[in-house]
Amino acid sequence: MPSPMRNNKQLRRFGAALVALVLLFGLMAVTARERSQVTPVEKALATVLYPLQVATDWVARKVQGVGQSVKELTQLRDENARLRSQVEAAAQLEARNQLLVRANQQLRSALGMKDRSKYPLLAAEVISRTPDNWYRMVTINRGSRDGVKANMAVVNWQGLVGKVSATTPFTATVQLVIDAGFGQGGFGAGAKLPSGELGVIQTAQGGHIQMTFFSSDPAVQTGQPVFTSGQAVIPPDLLIGYADSLSTGESAFDKFLNVRPAVDFNKLDTLHVVLYMTQPDGGAAAP
Amino acid sequence: MRYTVLTGILVLAYLLQSVVSSYLAIGGITPDFLLVVVVTYGLLFGWEVGLSAGVFGGLLIDLTAGRFIGLHVLSLGVVGVFAGLAEDKVFKDNMLLAPAGGFMGSVASQTIVVFCLWLFGWRVPILGALRTTILPAALYDMVLAGLLYGRIYRYYLYLRPDPRGTIVIRRH
Numbered sequence: 486m487p488s489p490m491r492n493n494k495q496l497r498r499f500g501a502a503l504v505a506l507v508l509l510f511g512l513m514a515v516t517a518r519e520r521s522q523v524t525p526v527e528k529a530l531a532t533v534l535y536p537l538q539v540a541t542d543w544v545a546r547k548v549q550g551v552g553q554s555v556k557e558l559t560q561l562r563d564e565n566a567r568l569r570s571q572v573e574a575a576a577q578l579e580a581r582n583q584l585l586v587r588a589n590q591q592l593r594s595a596l597g598m599k600d601r602s603k604y605p606l607l608a609a610e611v612i613s614r615t616p617d618n619w620y621r622m623v624t625i626n627r628g629s630r631d632g633v634k635a636n637m638a639v640v641n642w643q644g645l646v647g648k649v650s651a652t653t654p655f656t657a658t659v660q661l662v663i664d665a666g667f668g669q670g671g672f673g674a675g676a677k678l679p680s681g682e683l684g685v686i687q688t689a690q691g692g693h694i695q696m697t698f699f700s701s702d703p704a705v706q707t708g709q710p711v712f713t714s715g716q717a718v719i720p721p722d723l724l725i726g727y728a729d730s731l732s733t734g735e736s737a738f739d740k741f742l743n744v745r746p747a748v749d750f751n752k753l754d755t756l757h758v759v760l761y762m763t764q765p766d767g768g769a770a771a772p
Numbered sequence: 773m774r775y776t777v778l779t780g781i782l783v784l785a786y787l788l789q790s791v792v793s794s795y796l797a798i799g800g801i802t803p804d805f806l807l808v809v810v811v812t813y814g815l816l817f818g819w820e821v822g823l824s825a826g827v828f829g830g831l832l833i834d835l836t837a838g839r840f841i842g843l844h845v846l847s848l849g850v851v852g853v854f855a856g857l858a859e860d861k862v863f864k865d866n867m868l869l870a871p872a873g874g875f876m877g878s879v880a881s882q883t884i885v886v887f888c889l890w891l892f893g894w895r896v897p898i899l900g901a902l903r904t905t906i907l908p909a910a911l912y913d914m915v916l917a918g919l920l921y922g923r924i925y926r927y928y929l930y931l932r933p934d935p936r937g938t939i940v941i942r943r944h
Binding site: 518751 | 783786787788789790791792793794795797800801802804805806832833835836837838839840841842843844845846882885886888889892893894895896905909
């Protein structure tokens with residue numbers, strides 16, 4: 486028979502677990518909605534982790550370069566065993582060359598985009614990704630000290646990447662367009678087609694982007710580009726993606742378009758923060 | 773010094789998770805270093821250490837993401853506790869222990885995350901999530917646990933729990 490002391494201990498543990506659960510769910514409920522301000526604790530943590538993340542990112546890029554070299558080396562070995570020794574050196578050079586070419590292309594594209602864009606842009610590097618399979622967010626090395634504010638759009642040379650969800654002095658968290666919470670709380674992106682059809686972008690878990698139309702009979706062609714309309718916080722005329730297929734919802738009038746994103750979200754290195762917002766309530770708009 | 777090594781490994785797992793895991797993504801699915809470390813701590817050191825690691829690691833993730841704060845504290849904390857409750861019932865040098873723990877821990881943790889997201893109104897297609905995210909990620913974590921468990925187990929030889937139930941550095 487269990488002693489009363491043991492019972493007491495178990496009861497206390499059960500009570501503590503219950504209180505912890507209630508507190509956790511309360512905290513989740515409070516922070517479930519989008520916030521433009523982060524708490525001092527989050528700010529301090531981001532500031533402390535920033536140099537560690539930059540250092541880890543640097544090491545990871547180096548390791549990736551080595552990994553790429555090894556991969557190419559293996560392929561070349563299979564192709565030509567007789568020239569193995571020469572191929573080893575060539576593969577390493579090739580790998581380095583590819584990295585340089587890629588960086589060169591990205592920088593050229595970024596420069597070209599900067600010339601083309603009608604908005605003021607701020608270049609930023611991705612230093613970390615959200616450590617979770619459920620959220621799609623990245624951290625960039627520009628923060629409130631550089632003029633970055635919550636809800637500012639973030640783009641790369643391919644198109645719209647996402648929007649700033651929170652800032653600290655040195656970093657900013659970017660919520661990607663493929664994050665399931667992107668369109669929630671009215672902070673998403675209004676969208677339009679070249680034909681003038683208007684709608685709203687929503688993202689489901691799994692990164693599927695859908696455009697819901699305002700009209701019940703939209704004129705859509707596969708492959709058409711989809712741009713932001715400027716109706717929400719994201720400025721107009723930023724490329725979101727391309728029309729994929731038109732689907733019907735529960736009601737026959739409920740039409741939505743599956744959109745193939747323009748951006749390759751697996752290769753995010755250099756991004757640009759658009760220092761302009763269509764709604765002044767998220768912060769002061771740039772000229 | 774008592775918990776410095778364990779905390780260091782946990783912070784390293786967080787850094788690997790937030791920076792390196794995207795380079796290791798297969799089909800958009802990333803391995804969960806933190807989960808594997810939490811499960812390993814639970815299996816090696818008991819539920820108290822598993823819970824502490826889960827809460828600390830979960831807090832790091834939640835504060836980085838900046839929303840649903842408490843979600844990963846809950847999911848990783850629960851996984852840490854359950855892994856820890858199995859601590860005195862398993863053979864720690866069994867090679868199948870880590871992969872099995874990694875797989876079950878991953879499924880449990882992600883199920884808790886999906887349930888909470890659904891509870892707060894997210895549109896999460898449960899079956900789709902199971903097929904496209906939960907099971908592939910669990911398989912990935914299973915492999916990762918198999919690779920990492922042995923390395924942390926080496927530290928276990930130096931960080932054996934003493935009879936008072938706390939962890940001490942073994943002195944020679």
